[in-house]
Amino acid sequence: MKHPSQWLEVRPEGLYCIPGQLYIDPTRPVDQAIVTHGHADHARSGHARVVATPRTIDIMACRYGENFTAARAPLPYGETVVIGDVRVTLHPAGHITGSAQILLEYGGARAVISGDYKRRADPTAAPFEPISCDLFVTEATFGLPVFRHPPIEAEIAKLLTSLATFPGATHLVGVYALGKCQRLIMELRRAGYDKPIYLHGALVKLTELYAGFGLHMGDVRPIGHMNKKELAGEIVLAPPSAVADRWSRALPDIIPAAASGWMQIRARAKQARVELPLIISDHCDWDELLESINDTGASEVWVTHGREDALVYACQKRGLKAQALSLLGYEDEINE
Numbered sequence: 124m125k126h127p128s129q130w131l132e133v134r135p136e137g138l139y140c141i142p143g144q145l146y147i148d149p150t151r152p153v154d155q156a157i158v159t160h161g162h163a164d165h166a167r168s169g170h171a172r173v174v175a176t177p178r179t180i181d182i183m184a185c186r187y188g189e190n191f192t193a194a195r196a197p198l199p200y201g202e203t204v205v206i207g208d209v210r211v212t213l214h215p216a217g218h219i220t221g222s223a224q225i226l227l228e229y230g231g232a233r234a235v236i237s238g239d240y241k242r243r244a245d246p247t248a249a250p251f252e253p254i255s256c257d258l259f260v261t262e263a264t265f266g267l268p269v270f271r272h273p274p275i276e277a278e279i280a281k282l283l284t285s286l287a288t289f290p291g292a293t294h295l296v297g298v299y300a301l302g303k304c305q306r307l308i309m310e311l312r313r314a315g316y317d318k319p320i321y322l323h324g325a326l327v328k329l330t331e332l333y334a335g336f337g338l339h340m341g342d343v344r345p346i347g348h349m350n351k352k353e354l355a356g357e358i359v360l361a362p363p364s365a366v367a368d369r370w371s372r373a374l375p376d377i378i379p380a381a382a383s384g385w386m387q388i389r390a391r392a393k394q395a396r397v398e399l400p401l402i403i404s405d406h407c408d409w410d411e412l413l414e415s416i417n418d419t420g421a422s423e424v425w426v427t428h429g430r431e432d433a434l435v436y437a438c439q440k441r442g443l444k445a446q447a448l449s450l451l452g453y454e455d456e457i458n459e
């Protein structure tokens with residue numbers, strides 16, 4: 124067997140697969156990229172060729188324009204293509220719609236690159252599939268034992284209780300434009316909330332794209348030039364940056380909220396002036412990271428971004444070979 128450490132390497136552009144001549148989520152323009160999902164720190168424009176799920180390709184076209192790459196190579200979940208000497212298959216990662224783990228097979232060995240992923244159910248995303256492999260390359264955004272995400276039902280209930288308790292207030296919820304926004308809308312619908320949900324302009328395009336994928340959002344309305352007084356008693360979704368800035372001051376009697384895994388850190392909520400923190404994450408918590416590593420059966424683990432050190436140590440304690448990959452250019456996913 125040719126161990127993946129012989130044919131995967133870190134280059135300035137990102138993680139590189141030598142026999143496939145391809146990069147995974149490169150942060151600089153390259154000839155050939157496989158992109159795990161549409162978040163901006165993983166999906167950049169300007170690659171000559173992009174392999175990704177059809178939805179990730181659509182998200183990139185929506186964000187960057189139709190010319191984001193010279194050649195699109197959509198690859199549905201579960202189908203295998205051979206690129207160079209490598210077999211490439213994408214499997215659901217459960218992170219946002221279209222998000223994929225990448226399975227690379229070469230020389231009798233299997234490597235899986237997780238991209239960002241989560242194990243909790245998400246009505247917008249196909250559920251994460253554990254893939255057996257020799258090397259698992261994982262993220263570690265919430266890779267500390269203190270991170271334990273509560274059930275989403277409890278967080279949705281917090282928001283609905285606050286609405287019932289303060290019926291005249293505008294509940295302004297900060298959400299990341301891709302993924303969190305649409306997941307929150309669908310979870311509110313699942314909880315029985317059927318009133319219109321109002322959107323800041325920056326969230327409209329991607330929410331329409333999701334609706335075009337057949338994901339039902341119910342009655343969502345752009346705020347546009349609406350009289351802001353009409354928003355009393357309503358739920359308004361906006362990018363996190365808009366919650367504390369001048370834009371929000373025109374809204375009547377606001378309760379500032381945010382939906383993010385980071386909301387379990389009180390200091391972060393306070394700093395963002397959030398009064399109603401909703402702990403809703405699109406990443407694994409600590410236990411789920413360890414469970415996922417275990418599920419792959421991998422004997423070696425590489426950790427890409429987040430809190431690498433704690434996870435590397437936990438893997439080593441379990442007898443696995445583990446190292447942190449110092450990949451440049453991934454953000455802290457501060458808004459997720």
Ligand SMILES: [Zn+2]
Binds near residue numbers: 160
């Ligand atoms: Zn992401």
Ligand SMILES: [Zn+2]
Binds near residue numbers: 164453
């Ligand atoms: Zn990420």
